[in-house]
Amino acid sequence: xxxxxxxxxxxxxxxxxxxxxxxxxxxxxxxxxxxxxxxxxxxxxxxxxxxxxxxxxxxxxxxxxxxxxxxxxxxxxxxxxxxxxxxxxxxxxxxxxxxxxxxxxxxxxxxxxxxxxxxxxxxxxxxxxxxxxxxxxxxxxxxxxxxxxxxxxxxxxxxxxxxxxxxxxxxxxxxxxxxxxxxxxxxxxxxxxxxxxxxxxxxxxxxxxxxxxxxxxxxxxxxxxxxxxxxxxxxxxxxxxxxxxxxxxxxxxxxxxxxxxxxxxxxxxxxxxxxxxxxxxxxxxxxxxxxxxxxxxxxxxxxxxxxxxxxxxxxxxxxxxxxxxxxxxxxxxxxxxxxxxxxxxxxxxxxxxxxxxxxxxxxxxxxxxxxxxxxxxxxxxxxxxxxxxxxxxxxxxxxxxxxxxxxxxxxxxxxxxxxxxxxxxxxxxxxxxxxxxxxxxxxxxxxxxxxxx
Numbered sequence: 031x032x033x034x035x036x037x038x039x040x041x042x043x044x045x046x047x048x049x050x051x052x053x054x055x056x057x058x059x060x061x062x063x064x065x066x067x068x069x070x071x072x073x074x075x076x077x078x079x080x081x082x083x084x085x086x087x088x089x090x091x092x093x094x095x096x097x098x099x100x101x102x103x104x105x106x107x108x109x110x111x112x113x114x115x116x117x118x119x120x121x122x123x124x125x126x127x128x129x130x131x132x133x134x135x136x137x138x139x140x141x142x143x144x145x146x147x148x149x150x151x152x153x154x155x156x157x158x159x160x161x162x163x164x165x166x167x168x169x170x171x172x173x174x175x176x177x178x179x180x181x182x183x184x185x186x187x188x189x190x191x192x193x194x195x196x197x198x199x200x201x202x203x204x205x206x207x208x209x210x211x212x213x214x215x216x217x218x219x220x221x222x223x224x225x226x227x228x229x230x231x232x233x234x235x236x237x238x239x240x241x242x243x244x245x246x247x248x249x250x251x252x253x254x255x256x257x258x259x260x261x262x263x264x265x266x267x268x269x270x271x272x273x274x275x276x277x278x279x280x281x282x283x284x285x286x287x288x289x290x291x292x293x294x295x296x297x298x299x300x301x302x303x304x305x306x307x308x309x310x311x312x313x314x315x316x317x318x319x320x321x322x323x324x325x326x327x328x329x330x331x332x333x334x335x336x337x338x339x340x341x342x343x344x345x346x347x348x349x350x351x352x353x354x355x356x357x358x359x360x361x362x363x364x365x366x367x368x369x370x371x372x373x374x375x376x377x378x379x380x381x382x383x384x385x386x387x388x389x390x391x392x393x394x395x396x397x398x399x400x401x402x403x404x405x406x407x408x409x410x411x412x413x414x415x416x417x418x419x420x421x422x423x424x425x426x427x428x429x430x431x432x433x434x435x436x437x438x439x440x441x442x443x444x445x446x447x448x449x450x451x452x453x454x455x456x457x458x459x460x461x462x463x464x465x466x467x468x469x470x471x472x473x474x475x476x477x478x479x480x481x482x483x
Contacts, residue, residue: 031061031065031068031069032068032069032070032071032107033057033058033061033062033068033069033070033071034071034073035050035054035057035058035070035071035072035073035074036050036054036072036073036074037050037051037054037073037074037075037078038051039074039075039076044133045076046133047079047125048077048078048079048122048124048125049078049079050074050078050079055079055080055081055082058070058080058082058086059081059082059085062082062085062086063085066085066087067085067086067087068085068086068087069086069087069088069089069090069107070083070086070088070089070090071090071092071103072089072090072091072092073092073093073094073095074091074093075093075094076119077119077120077121077122077168079123079124079125080168083168090103090106090107090113091115091117109177112176112177112178112205112206112207112208113174113175113176113177114174114176114207114208114209114210114231115174116172116173116174116210116212117169117170117171117172117173117174118171119156119171120156120157120159120160120167120169120170120171121167121168121169121170121173122167122168123166123167123168127160127163127165127167128159129151129154129155129159130151156171157170157171157172157224157226158223158224158225161216161222161223161224161363162222162224163365164363164364164365164366165365171226172210172212172226172229174210176207176208176209177203177205177207178201178202178203178204178205178206178207178236179201179202179203180199180200180201180202180203180207180209180211180234181199181200181202182197182198182199182200182211182272183197183198183200184196184197184198184241185197185272187270189268191248192245192246192247192248192251193215193227193245193246193251193268193270194243194244194245194246195213195227195228195243195244195245195246195270195272196241196242196243196244197211197241197242197272198239198240198241198242199211199232199234199239199240199242200234200237200238200239201234201235201236201237201238201239202237203236204236205236206233206234206235206236207233207234208231208232208233208234209231209232209234210229210230210231211229211230211232211242211244211272212226212228212229212272213226213227213228213229213244213246213270213271213272214226214227214270214271214272215227215246215250215251215268215269215270216269216270216271216359216363217267217268217269217359217363218251218264218266218268219264219265219266219267219268220264220266222359222362222363224363225250225251226250227244227246227247227250227251227270228244228245228246228247229244230242230244248261248263249261251263251268252264269356269359280304280307280391280421280423282303282304282306282307282310304332305336307421308332308333308336309336311333311388311390311419311421312333312336312337312340312388314417314419315385315386315388315417315418315419316385316386316417317337317340317342317385317386318340318341318342319340319341319342320341320342320343321337321340321341321342321343321385321386322342322343322345322382322383322384322385322386322413323337323342323343323344323345323384323385323386323387323388324344324345324347324380324382324384324386324387324388324411325337325344325345325346325347325387325388325389325390326347326377326380326387326388326389326392326408327347327348327377327389327390327391327392327395328346328347328348328353328354328357328372329348329353329357329390330353330356330357330360331346331356331357331358331360331361331364331370331372332360333346333388333390334346334357334361334370334372335360335361335364335366335370337370337388338361338364338366338369338370339364339366341369342369342386343369344369344370344371345371345373345380345382345384346361346370346371346372346373347372347373347374347375347376347377347380348372348373348374348375349374349375349376351374354372354373354374357372358372377404377407378403378407380407380411382411383411383412383413383416384411384412384413384416385412385413385416385417386416386417386418386419387408387411387412387416387417387418387419388418388419389408389418389419389420389421390421391421391422391423392420393420393422393451393456394422394423394448394449394450394451395446395447395448396448397447397448397449398434398449398451398455401451401455401456401459402459402462402463402464405456405459405460405463405464405466406463406464408420408464408466409464409465409466418466420456422450422451422456423450424450424451424452424453424456425450425451425452426452427452427453427454427455429452430449430450430451430452430455434449456468
């Protein structure tokens with residue numbers, strides 16, 4: 031079923047609400063309840079609230095198309111044309127997310143002399159407002175779906191008078207399509223600041239790739255000084271990103287995807303699988319609102335952020351200074367700094383009790399000699415009844431024994447001084463040196479231990 035919803039808008043007035051008029055939200059809810067997965071077409075001039083959006087199979091934002099609009103919409107729905115548009119606005123989940131939930135100056139009488147409105151948010155509107163407040167929109171600025179998939183690689187940033195970012199875009203799907211890669215500033219010296227530095231549009235055939243370079247206007251890196259009427263770039267470190275996350279560890283794909291030769295795991299769906307992996311770790315540890323969580327080896331902060339978003343209190347530790355700084359920046363950007371403490375600390379110096387101790391691809395770098403210490407500390411940091419979840423890259427036990435004294439590519443480039451363990455080796459260490467008992471061992475999913483009562 032196809033449902034067409036509309037809202038008339040104009041330049042001469044402001045919309046006091048994001049709701050669709052004439053009871054259309056109720057109509058959409060009723061139709062989607064009777065026919066889940068129906069296609070919804072929106073003909074509006076701006077974002078609207080969609081309390082029914084999770085029941086829709088697809089939502090096509092058609093804006094105001096003109097005379098050939100019906101043909102364009104039909105060709106997209108039928109699959110003749112591959113959609114490639116991107117949202118030019120932030121699609122707020124509700125009015126409460128906006129800088130001004132009420133129309134500024136609406137209470138001022140017409141033709142009144144009291145017409146001063148103070149816009150305290152300044153330039154921090156749209157996606158910049160969401161970044162500043164840590165809120166998550168229904169759909170972010172720049173969002174857009176297509177019938178194919180794209181992957182990014184070889185991301186390199188050069189400094190100087192401005193920022194130049196280079197990367198490769200590859201069509202990893204099975205249909206021709208257009209992608210719109212976007213490069214953002216997300217951190218400036220001494221502050222969190224989000225700015226779109228540039229974008230490009232590339233049309234690619236299946237399997238085709240293309241190198242893209244985006245050069246930022248220096249003004250986008252600067253602040254405007256009202257006193258001198260000049261743009262000024264502050265000296266310091268600027269963080270530039272391409273793509274939504276910095277999760278670099280392994281991923282958890284659904285079994286049906288692993289078994290499907292027509293939709294195998296690819297780089298394009300890696301991010302979702304990485305998030306699924308993080309959720310599986312938190313589920314195995316029973317992390318919930320109020321849980322006290324220790325993460326040994328915090329990476330770039332993705333797991334700590336995910337735990338905090340569940341309502342947990344997280345202590346995330348690392349011995350890498352740059353990693354700690356980046357993890358803290360990511361925590362700040364996610365709006366969970368009140369729940370996550372990133373500390374530059376050796377795990378052996380950590381104190382306190384925690385309901386869950388989590389460690390993602392950390393044991394590989396510890397080294398076989400220190401495995402007893404690692405698990406002893408893990409046990410001592412657990413509160414009674416607590417759970418430790420260790421996600422590790424493991425080898426079959428006989429292969430681990432055969433390669434433990436070799437100097438392989440893994441030791442040289444990934445885990446200097448470390449060793450990929452086996453499940454058997456991990457269990458042996460805990461039987462000999464701790465009271466931890468394995469309660470779950472799942473291939474490609476975390477290894478979970480419970481502390482004794």
